[in-house]
Amino acid sequence: MEYKSIKDWPEDERPRERLLKLGAEGLSTSQLLAIILRTGGKNKSAIELARELLMKFDSLREIGDASNAEFSEIKGMGSAKLAQVKAALELGKRLMQDKTENDSQRASFKSSRDVYDYYMPKFFGLKRERFLCAMLDIKNRLFKEVTVSEGTLTSSLVHPREVFRYAIKDAAASVIFAHNQQ
Secondary structure: OOOHHHHHOOOOOOOHHHHHHHHHOOOHHHHHHHHOOOOOOEEEEEHHHHHHHHHHOOOHHHHHHHHHHHHHHOOOOOOHHHHHHHHHHHHEEEEEEEHHHOOOOEEEEHHHHHHHHHHHHOOOOOOOOOOEEEEEOOOOEEEEEEEEEEEOOOOOOHHHHHHHHHHHHHOOOOOEEEOOOO
16 A cells, blocks of 8 residues: 555545644544644654554553653654654643633632542642642632642652641631542
């Protein structure tokens, strides 16, 4: 089978053109990754390279956690492409963190789902376990957040005295304790 560059594909099948026409949500993960990669390798399109990455690492999270050495095992993944992928994934993390940082001025919790939606981006991608104390006013609005403990990859030592010290000192009406689990 003869190799065809993405430039030779029909316009409505090219990832970049599809993104501009349909929006990013209309593309698969491999198509989005292909746009970031821009080009493939020798006799390999950007989409084929993106699919190879996803097959090797199983998920975007695993791609983000992969070492440079693991990437170098894939033909066509040089340092420039590695940098592009890592930068895009880091921008995604920062986008999630920006949202929670901007929301913290008005964060209010009515349910456990609200707590999850607020803290999941803060815990995303952490390599160590972290235990937080969120202090709330009488209307369940966040007014202060403290990292009580940051541990190792698999554990975080937390003493009850340390947990409640902050809440008592700052006269919290209620508290939420949040912990990422690896």
